Amino acid sequence: MSSLESRLIRFLGKKRLGAWLALVAVVLSSPCLFIGFFLDDYIGRYVWSDLPGAHAWNRIIEGGYAIANGNPADNHWQVELGFAPWWIYDHLLVRLYRPIALATHLLDAKLWLHSAFMMHAHSLLWLALMVLAATRMYRAALGPMVGGFAALLFAVDHTHGFVVGYIANRHALVAGTLCMLSLELHIRSRTKSDRPASLIAPIAYLLALLASEASLAMAGYLFAYALFVETGPLIRRALSFAPYFLITVVWRGLYNLTGHGARGSGLYLDPGRDPAHFLVAMMERGPVLLLGQFFIPPAEAASLGGGAYVKPLLVFAAFFSVALLVAFAPLLARSRTARFWALGLLVSLVPASSTWPHNRQLLFTSFGAMGLVAELWDMFVNLRGQKLPLNVRAAGAIGAVLLLGRLVISPVATPIAVCSIMLTTPLHHAITSVGDEIGGRDAVFVTAPDYFAVKLVQLSRRVEEQPIARRFRALSFGPEPVTVERTSDRSLRLHYEGGILTHQFMELYRARDIPMPAGTRVELAGLSIEVAHTTADGRPDVADFTFDRALEDPSFRFYYWTDGGFAAFVPPRSGAREKLPAAVMRYGLH
Numbered sequence: 001m002s003s004l005e006s007r008l009i010r011f012l013g014k015k016r017l018g019a020w021l022a023l024v025a026v027v028l029s030s031p032c033l034f035i036g037f038f039l040d041d042y043i044g045r046y047v048w049s050d051l052p053g054a055h056a057w058n059r060i061i062e063g064g065y066a067i068a069n070g071n072p073a074d075n076h077w078q079v080e081l082g083f084a085p086w087w088i089y090d091h092l093l094v095r096l097y098r099p100i101a102l103a104t105h106l107l108d109a110k111l112w113l114h115s116a117f118m119m120h121a122h123s124l125l126w127l128a129l130m131v132l133a134a135t136r137m138y139r140a141a142l143g144p145m146v147g148g149f150a151a152l153l154f155a156v157d158h159t160h161g162f163v164v165g166y167i168a169n170r171h172a173l174v175a176g177t178l179c180m181l182s183l184e185l186h187i188r189s190r191t192k193s194d195r196p197a198s199l200i201a202p203i204a205y206l207l208a209l210l211a212s213e214a215s216l217a218m219a220g221y222l223f224a225y226a227l228f229v230e231t232g233p234l235i236r237r238a239l240s241f242a243p244y245f246l247i248t249v250v251w252r253g254l255y256n257l258t259g260h261g262a263r264g265s266g267l268y269l270d271p272g273r274d275p276a277h278f279l280v281a282m283m284e285r286g287p288v289l290l291l292g293q294f295f296i297p298p299a300e301a302a303s304l305g306g307g308a309y310v311k312p313l314l315v316f317a318a319f320f321s322v323a324l325l326v327a328f329a330p331l332l333a334r335s336r337t338a339r340f341w342a343l344g345l346l347v348s349l350v351p352a353s354s355t356w357p358h359n360r361q362l363l364f365t366s367f368g369a370m371g372l373v374a375e376l377w378d379m380f381v382n383l384r385g386q387k388l389p390l391n392v393r394a395a396g397a398i399g400a401v402l403l404l405g406r407l408v409i410s411p412v413a414t415p416i417a418v419c420s421i422m423l424t425t426p427l428h429h430a431i432t433s434v435g436d437e438i439g440g441r442d443a444v445f446v447t448a449p450d451y452f453a454v455k456l457v458q459l460s461r462r463v464e465e466q467p468i469a470r471r472f473r474a475l476s477f478g479p480e481p482v483t484v485e486r487t488s489d490r491s492l493r494l495h496y497e498g499g500i501l502t503h504q505f506m507e508l509y510r511a512r513d514i515p516m517p518a519g520t521r522v523e524l525a526g527l528s529i530e531v532a533h534t535t536a537d538g539r540p541d542v543a544d545f546t547f548d549r550a551l552e553d554p555s556f557r558f559y560y561w562t563d564g565g566f567a568a569f570v571p572p573r574s575g576a577r578e579k580l581p582a583a584v585m586r587y588g589l590h
Contacts, residue, residue: 012148018135021155022128028414032165040168042459048109063102067094082472089264089510100211101171126173133180140187150374158410161417162360171212178208179218202243217364220347228339266507282353287317299357327398341371423587433565439467445474449585499539
């Protein structure tokens with residue numbers, strides 16, 4: 001045994017290993033303290049305040065954990081206020097129930113509403129608690145040494161970075177902490193007949209569900225533990241899982257009855273409401289998420305990399321999934337706990353696949369991933385010096401790559417991942433590119449790269465109590481080139497090249513397979529919108545916008561997206577056309 005291995009084993013054997021690992025995790029993630037607010041953070045700062053209009057919008061979006069509540073009148077009201085696109089599906093429902101996570105944000109609002117530093121520090125506290133709970137759980141499942149190694153891998157896992165660095169994602173840290181606590185208590189209740197632990201574990205699971213629906217992944221781990229790790233009669237093992245099963249069924253039933261879940265969005269899919277579409281999406285998203293968990297590139301590359309990049313990445317992800325099977329097959333054949341981690345990991349991909357692939361969905365997948373890698377390390381330590389068959393040698397080679405990534409690359413990548421939300425900085429140029437000239441006027445955004453571009457202009461001005469537009473009107477979102485045609489002194493006709501909703505992100509407010517036929521009208525104060533023509537699959541590609549005044553009226557301010565920000569736009573003269581460049585946002589730090 002080398003001196004490095006000896007030092008590692010001594011470190012893993014420390015009684016207060018959890019505290020040391022929590023410190024390591026916090027130090028690696030500490031750069032987030034200085035990055036400020038981004039995207040949904042602005043929504044929270046507004047709706048958690050007492051500013052005019054905040055409570056009315058908060059009633060619909062429930063502290064920022066809902067986008068639409070399924071009520072056509074409320075959805076239309078969001079369009080009227082400039083918080084949703086004109087093509088929103090009337091019955092759109094994207095509504096998540098996370099009261100415990102929301103309580104942590106309300107505490108922020110009460111104590112330090114305008115301090116990003118303190119909000120990030122609050123998230124780091126939950127990271128520390130989660131790593132402490134994870135260390136106890138892994139040691140309960142695998143023993144002090146191997147469990148300690150799994151906890152080390154978990155503490156430095158870079159896939160947690162985005163969750164930690166994005167204030168709005170704190171719900172995952174809260175839920176992860178409670179899930180780790182629930183699993184640790186459940187394991188102790190089964191291995192040590194700990195009666196108090198058997199009572200508290202289901203309560204912790206319920207609280208985790210009330211922090212984030214992603215906690216459904218824990219049901220998979222608990223089921224896998226009963227199936228593979230526990231011994232004895234099947235009925236006895238089934239009864240150990242029964243309380244969690246009952247909690248899950250009752251929670252999901254109440255979730256549906258109270259109008260929570262997702263419907264009508266192409267970005268958020270609800271397996272409980274639309275299982276067929278979800279299954280198809282999961283077949284694509286699952287391998288990409290596995291690739292992001294164990295290797296590179298991150299899962300979000302499938303969505304952000306562009307159309308030509310997607311198919312090769314999907315093929316690579318499929319081959320990598322096969323390589324993972326080769327790597328873990330010898331271990332799965334030997335170890336019941338490895339089978340427990342593997343099944344729990346696979347079940348965790350179900351809630352993780354409910355939206356577009358991103359490493360932020362991998363927190364619960366990492367529970368099982370780190371357990372598997374730690375057990376693989378232990379297996380090859382014990383096999384050292386033995387003559388190994390070809391399949392085991394192949395598993396060792398792949399496992400060495402995985403382990404190298406966890407111990408060398410992850411600690412370096414974590415500070416970068418924590419700050420990766422800063423790549424949306426160019427989108428925040430929308431805030432500074434629109435000035436006080438909009439005060440009391442109608443701000444019309446002819447093109448915008450993303451739904452947040454226009455939202456950020458409005459939200460930042462509301463929070464900072466700067467002059468605000470009388471009305472916010474957005475005619476186009478997304479990267480499609482748009483041709484603007486002047487049809488009268490009060491009217492514009494927009495031609496969307498390829499139709500609206502060509503990009504996956506744009507399907508947030510309406511799935512592309514929900515048609516919006518020609519003749520559909522949307523009536524807003526001072527503006528009438530009518531779909532003039534659609535693509536073959538029912539997506540508008542021409543729409544007419546008729547205002548209540550001549551477009552030259554000084555009460556209007558028109559903008560379009562160019563060179564990474566909004567610029568003033570002058571509508572063409574009557575009968576003329578002007579083609580605007582695609583409203584594309586380039587991710588970067590400037």
